[in-house]
Amino acid sequence: MLISEKQALTERVGMLVQKYGNSRSALIPILQDIQYNFKYVSDFEQQEVARLLDIHPVEVYSVVSFYSFLSPNIRGKYIVRLCQTISCELSGKEKVAKAIERELGIKFGETTKDKKFTLEYTNCMGMCDQSPAMMINEKVYANLTPEKAVQILKEVK
């Protein structure tokens, strides 16, 4: 990584620490902010957060690796999460999953080459009465059919 890039990252993490405070309880909001804006939390950012909060980098990594909405690896701009829990499963999740895989050309757990889409499963997201459902970043889409899911992805593209 270029030194200027590193400096920019350090500065950005510093600003976040100013915004959320440097107590341990600010750790998750800081990581959520980084995740939201950059879709993943890089090793370097994890080290910087640790330094500024005065905790061990391992502590930061332990948190990043624990929560499914935080990621230490690079992700796509749009994270597509399809619900895999029972109601969605029973109402045709499988067909929707196949359609999405075909449309994006990747399997679940993968990211497209252009870093635009990441596809993954998630557990119950509270849309069981309107299943199957998926989230694209923060937005929720319910009552999916294969055609509808593909249509939504096309609009996002």
Next chain:
Amino acid sequence: MENKIERKGQVIFSGYKYGEGIKKALKLSPQDILFELRESKLRGRGGAGFPTSTKWMLTAATLDPEKYLICNADEGEPGTFKDRVLLTEYFNLVFDGMVIGGYTIKAKYGILYLRGEYKYMVPDIEAHLEKMRKDNLLGKSILGKEDFNFDIEIRLGTGAYICGEETALIESLEGSRGEARNRPPFPVNRGYMGKPSSVNNVETFANIPFIVMKGGKWYSKLGTEKSTGTKLFSVSGDCEKPDVYELPWGTKVSELLELVGAKNTKAVQVGGASGQCIPKSQFDRMLAYEDLSTGGSIKIFNESRNMLHILKNFMEFFVEESCGQCVPCRVGNVKLLEGTEMLLKGEFTFEYINKLKELGRTMKIASKCGLGQSSPNPFLSILENFKDEVFNQGMEE
């Protein structure tokens, strides 16, 4: 997504004017409110059913000036979506309930722990909190009551089912992995930041304004003797009208099935993945803490469904969501999932399955928190209640 309107119910869906409950509460003393709450016999709506009045009394009784009131909106139990409905359509009730709670236990800080999946609700909730601050229902000297300051902050979850467990939720608020703590000490003595904290469910808060306005006696007349009041049931699965229904405790499963238009029902999963699965012969049982206790999730399966597929889905859920801290839960769930797969293929011995049942019972005793203590429930109840179907599969060919 859409939310349906025009729900009817005896308490939460009976209609409410914003701010009313707080106005009434501030005319009473905290002791009076605790008394009404005890009269009402309200129990926690998250599923465990701990008496709310006891929790608040214990928190109110501590002398520490810094206390926290936490609203647990980390609704992750498969099949539960009542909090989604409450927080998008009835948030008046929830936040008025929280302010009353803050007044009762003398807390200055309220925290809404909202699950990450519900992040899209934040702008609306923020706008409402801002409105409350403008109307002097939140902030400093609420409604002119000089020493009553209370404000609510939203904290987002990060996609972990385990954080619905109160001590794991507190760990997560403090910036750690969501791993449950040993109890005691209980959060009412040492919770968030080591300070006394009361963690209550969204639906519990939504009941509070009504108990304050109409009295605990009135509330205790609804429902059954041990389970008073009403409950929101999130109904999904094979039925015509999946939705959230408000029904008094003590309603029979068969009555509920009729109401939601369920046909050819084979099984009902009461209480989400960690609940139990009951067959047709038990549909006359009651939904109540003393019989079928539930946090509100009702899943309906019709004759066409394969119970082992359903069980496999539940066990996969637990394998993924176990935090991995204690052995019975981390290893046990994997073993139960393997057992389910064996049953699906028909490659099993009864001796081994009996061992797995024993393992399930051990997990219920030996796991550290509610997740591992309840995750064997679907395995045990499906194997018990659907014996014929379960053991004959994979044998046919």
